[in-house]
Amino acid sequence: MKAVNVWGAPLLSIVILLSFLAIWHAATKQETARQIVDPEYAKLVGDAAATGQKSALPTPADVGRTLWSHLNDPFYDKGPNDKGIGIQLAYSIARVLMGYLLAALVAIPVGFVIGMSPLVYRALDPFIQVLKPISPLAWMPLALFTLQDSSISAIFVIFICSMWPMLINTAFGVAAVRREWLNVARTLEVGPFRKAFRVILPAAAPTIMTGMRISIGIAWLVIVAAEMLVGGTGIGYFVWNEWNNLSIANIISGILAIGLVGMLLDLALARLTKLVTFPE
Amino acid sequence: MTEPLIRLEGIAKRFGTTTVFENLHFSVEAGEFACLIGHSGCGKTTILNVLAGLDHATEGYVFVGGREVSGPSLDRAVIFQSHALMPWLTVAGNIAFAVKSRWPEWSSEKVRAHSQKYIDLVNLGGAEKKRPAELSGGMKQRVGIARALSIEPRMLLMDEPFSALDALTRGVLQEEVLRICAETRQTVFMITHDVDEAILLADKIVLMTNGPCAKIAEIVVNTLPRTRTRHDLHKHPHYYRIRNHLIEFLVDRSRAFALSGASADYDPRNPPLVKPGLDPTEARAVEAPPERHGTPTLVAVR
Numbered sequence: 001m002k003a004v005n006v007w008g009a010p011l012l013s014i015v016i017l018l019s020f021l022a023i024w025h026a027a028t029k030q031e032t033a034r035q036i037v038d039p040e041y042a043k044l045v046g047d048a049a050a051t052g053q054k055s056a057l058p059t060p061a062d063v064g065r066t067l068w069s070h071l072n073d074p075f076y077d078k079g080p081n082d083k084g085i086g087i088q089l090a091y092s093i094a095r096v097l098m099g100y101l102l103a104a105l106v107a108i109p110v111g112f113v114i115g116m117s118p119l120v121y122r123a124l125d126p127f128i129q130v131l132k133p134i135s136p137l138a139w140m141p142l143a144l145f146t147l148q149d150s151s152i153s154a155i156f157v158i159f160i161c162s163m164w165p166m167l168i169n170t171a172f173g174v175a176a177v178r179r180e181w182l183n184v185a186r187t188l189e190v191g192p193f194r195k196a197f198r199v200i201l202p203a204a205a206p207t208i209m210t211g212m213r214i215s216i217g218i219a220w221l222v223i224v225a226a227e228m229l230v231g232g233t234g235i236g237y238f239v240w241n242e243w244n245n246l247s248i249a250n251i252i253s254g255i256l257a258i259g260l261v262g263m264l265l266d267l268a269l270a271r272l273t274k275l276v277t278f279p280e
Numbered sequence: 281m282t283e284p285l286i287r288l289e290g291i292a293k294r295f296g297t298t299t300v301f302e303n304l305h306f307s308v309e310a311g312e313f314a315c316l317i318g319h320s321g322c323g324k325t326t327i328l329n330v331l332a333g334l335d336h337a338t339e340g341y342v343f344v345g346g347r348e349v350s351g352p353s354l355d356r357a358v359i360f361q362s363h364a365l366m367p368w369l370t371v372a373g374n375i376a377f378a379v380k381s382r383w384p385e386w387s388s389e390k391v392r393a394h395s396q397k398y399i400d401l402v403n404l405g406g407a408e409k410k411r412p413a414e415l416s417g418g419m420k421q422r423v424g425i426a427r428a429l430s431i432e433p434r435m436l437l438m439d440e441p442f443s444a445l446d447a448l449t450r451g452v453l454q455e456e457v458l459r460i461c462a463e464t465r466q467t468v469f470m471i472t473h474d475v476d477e478a479i480l481l482a483d484k485i486v487l488m489t490n491g492p493c494a495k496i497a498e499i500v501v502n503t504l505p506r507t508r509t510r511h512d513l514h515k516h517p518h519y520y521r522i523r524n525h526l527i528e529f530l531v532d533r534s535r536a537f538a539l540s541g542a543s544a545d546y547d548p549r550n551p552p553l554v555k556p557g558l559d560p561t562e563a564r565a566v567e568a569p570p571e572r573h574g575t576p577t578l579v580a581v582r
Binding site for chain 1: 332333334351352353354356357358360362364366367368377378381382411413431
């Protein structure tokens with residue numbers, strides 16, 4: 001019984017994956033190539049055009065081959081428009097981490113102050129409420145104009161969008177620290193810095209980490225769109241570039257890579273959250 | 281007469297027009313174990329918080345060792361009802377946090393040794409590395425007690441420390457507190473609902489009337505010998521007299537006092553000191569004339 005429980009879900013996952021691949025394969029399978037044009041012309045324009053195939057959608061096998069080639073050589077660099085998927089991902093991850101860490105440096109201390117002081121909370125609340133719902137990409141033109149650098153602008157957009165969940169969760173976590181722990185600190189005459197780092201920070205850490213986990217998810221969503229706009233490097237640019245190349249297999253590879261990296265980032269933050277979470 | 285360690289002078293707490301309690305006067309001598317009994321809502325916890333410096337009285341003054349209380353202090357350790365342990369620290373970590381707060385200049389080795397002494401005192405040896413979530417309620421409260429004692433305070437303030445525990449654990453911990461207090465001659469101010477707990481532990485029991493406008497109705501002197509055990513407490517002739525007196529107060533007089541007001545000669549600055557444990561002849565022998573009003577023995581003996 002237990003064995004069924006353990007293996008049931010992965011087995012079902014594999015079945016779903018295989019049926020999806022089967023349907024995909026059936027839908028994109030090429031008819032036996034009947035040449036409807038002159039063989040000389042066919043040689044010139046290539047198979048797809050020559051057979052009059054309407055869909056450029058690749059079969060699972062095509063995508064698999066493309067993926068394999070990417071995995072075999074992820075870090076090649078053949079000029080600005082032809083870099084390996086590994087390099088592109090590295091650019092995106094570097095931008096995300098940079099913007100994200102800058103946001104954490106600002107959001108966590110500010111959130112701390114907001115959480116400690118109802119006055120500051122009420123004073124900053126209107127600004128937060130207005131700034132929070134702005135789509136991070138709406139900042140892009142302003143960032144490009146003021147910062148004059150597309151790469152820094154992308155980092156700025158990540159900074160802005162990962163700020164709010166961290167800020168709000170930190171403020172909430174700090175404000176919700178149990179009164180009794182603060183009373184213990186007061187009766188022990190614990191100084192303000194020691195109280196902040198030894199009592200409030202560990203007490204609020206799980207909530208802060210939850211905010212950081214939400215933020216990294218949003219940052220990874222936004223970086224793809226931001227790189228499509230600013231261009232040059234990054235996985236978002238890669239996907240857009242392959243769209244211009246009409247290489248659907250490469251686009252699908254890019255999408256898969258985005259999903260996998262996003263999952264890994266989330267897993268890493270989940271691990272960290274678990275480290276600071278304490279059982280009550 | 282020497283200055284009592286704790287002295288409350290006319291303290292009151294009001295929220296807007298509601299008066300929780302007012303005009304409270306009483307004192308606790310050094311080395312004395314005082315219990316405060318009263319129904320919920322009479323402001324017992326507020327009084328303790330005022331003593332601890334965590335809350336402020338609307339009126340009146342609190343003096344500890346002759347100095348007015350203006351805020352929390354390491355002199356006054358609090359044992360909280362909810363134990364208030366930090367769940368991210370181990371047992372040893374929780375106690376070391378307190379020790380380090382008291383003596384910031386100590387080396388970590390000295391802090392560890394000092395913490396260990398108090399972990400052993402409350403019989404928690406072997407559980408040092410555990411986190412609060414892995415402990416039973418009784419063990420958590422032991423940590424709370426060890427943490428409070430580890431800073432070597434001049435007094436302990438306990439806010440219904442055992443009320444969240446089951447009866448068996450409560451009994452065991454009460455005896456531990458009795459033993460520790462006998463060893464250390466610690467001054468204790470404790471809030472409780474439990475009449476038997478008060479009789480077992482206290483030297484004097486402060487009785488509060490029901491709120492709002494709660495007052496101190498009287499102060500019961502526990503005339504039982506100080507070396508007590510749960511086992512043969514009830515065999516002493518004073519036990520049931522005191523117990524009946526307290527129960528009768530809680531059931532009837534705490535409300536009656538609040539409704540009809542005190543008798544004409546009630547002086548809130550000097551609440552009547554009663555010794556219901558003594559029978560009338562003993563009382564006359566002990567208490568020098570003039571006879572006090574509302575002789576307690578009349579109330580206590582049935």
